[in-house]
Amino acid sequence: MSDGLEDVVAAHTVLSEVDGAAGRLVMRGHSLDALAGHTSFEEMAALMLDGFVPNLPRQKQLQVALGEARKELFETIVSDAVPAALSPVEMVRAMTALIPDGEGAGVVLKLLAAPAVFTPAALRLRRGLAPVAPDPSLSQAADTLRMLTGAAPTPQQAAALDTYLVTVADHGLNASTFAARVVASTRAGLVSAVLAGISALKGPLHGGAPGPVIEMLDAIGAPADARAWLEAALDRGDRLMGFGHRIYRVRDPRADALKGAIRRLGADAGRLALAEAVEQAALAILRERKPNRTLETNVEFYTALLLEALGFTPDSFTCVFALGRTTGWLAHAHEQIAGGKLIRPQSVYVGPQPRQAA
Ligand code: ACO
Numbered sequence: 082m083s084d085g086l087e088d089v090v091a092a093h094t095v096l097s098e099v100d101g102a103a104g105r106l107v108m109r110g111h112s113l114d115a116l117a118g119h120t121s122f123e124e125m126a127a128l129m130l131d132g133f134v135p136n137l138p139r140q141k142q143l144q145v146a147l148g149e150a151r152k153e154l155f156e157t158i159v160s161d162a163v164p165a166a167l168s169p170v171e172m173v174r175a176m177t178a179l180i181p182d183g184e185g186a187g188v189v190l191k192l193l194a195a196p197a198v199f200t201p202a203a204l205r206l207r208r209g210l211a212p213v214a215p216d217p218s219l220s221q222a223a224d225t226l227r228m229l230t231g232a233a234p235t236p237q238q239a240a241a242l243d244t245y246l247v248t249v250a251d252h253g254l255n256a257s258t259f260a261a262r263v264v265a266s267t268r269a270g271l272v273s274a275v276l277a278g279i280s281a282l283k284g285p286l287h288g289g290a291p292g293p294v295i296e297m298l299d300a301i302g303a304p305a306d307a308r309a310w311l312e313a314a315l316d317r318g319d320r321l322m323g324f325g326h327r328i329y330r331v332r333d334p335r336a337d338a339l340k341g342a343i344r345r346l347g348a349d350a351g352r353l354a355l356a357e358a359v360e361q362a363a364l365a366i367l368r369e370r371k372p373n374r375t376l377e378t379n380v381e382f383y384t385a386l387l388l389e390a391l392g393f394t395p396d397s398f399t400c401v402f403a404l405g406r407t408t409g410w411l412a413h414a415h416e417q418i419a420g421g422k423l424i425r426p427q428s429v430y431v432g433p434q435p436r437q438a439a
Contacts, residue, residue, distance in 0.1 A: 099253040101328035117248045117338040122221045125247045126408045133415035136186045148217025150194035159202045169397040170283045172203035182270030196404035201228035244342040251409030257281035265414035266424040278410040288402040292395035293322040294385035304358030323382030332377045339383035348390035
């Protein structure tokens, strides 16, 4: 028995390799360094789904098809009938659930486009603003930012979002990907698999961590106050969001890919300096307090800074994560279905047995 399935191998995959000792991430034979900052969302989706989805449009045609999918979703699903009292990720999940379930290139395109349309729409509806219709001629990253603000983003902003989406596209058998594979293994359909992924992703121990990173930075306020705040948080028994990982025993390589994107974007230097001071203080304190457990910076710490700089609110960071990770969920769902086996592990019963009749 393994608590939390730690170290259990549950799939062979051609999609990604996470080397936790070396701090290395490979996706479909390419290192993260070669992909992040050099690849668009569309190119990454084509790479990850290559060979899995018959008739999925390729290269420039994929960008066109995704633009059309965004338009169709906006016209058929986005509506102010979705309760704005839900959190942004709950709104995105609710709208995604309205896509008819199934398999094939048509469903894949809609699911890849869904968080790009639903995230900006959810954020605007919550503020009482009208959602902005997609511009199918734009790349998915540029159009997502345009639908968020109503204004065309700079090429640097679109490139920064592409870097983020590519960086988080896939990551081995993480909790949300595993959830998506379990559902795919029942043949429930790709929409159901992606809904399982979104639901697992939103938890604060997984893709829900970067929102609280912003709360932490705001509460600390100034570099000089970092140590005292972090010590008090750990004294209360809190976890420091953006630190620690099930697999990595060194720094998460995605943290530096995103820090590079923040620098290239020319984001607020004071905010970055605060984050770096908090990171250094947190790593020092975690080393002192948990000498037997290597706790390093994970992807979520700099995710928070990058998405904040791009104009997303902390409560929507998980939706943007879903926009990147849907590519991985869909590739894994196809790989699971092709493998053919239902995922159904065993449990060991440790409760009482029925009393024997006297
Ligand atoms: N802050 C303080 N202590 C921590 C942290 C943290 N961020 N992470 C782990 N620890 C401690 C635990 O309290 C535990 O200590 P103990 O042995 O004295 O009880 C020890 O380190 C091991 O923790 P586990 O929970 O067993 O480690 P696990 O591999 O299950 O946890 C996880 C991984 C959930 C990511 C954890 O590090 C965590 O909660 N981090 C904060 C949330 C976060 O940033 N999540 C995003 C992860 S990246 C992603 O999912 C995309």
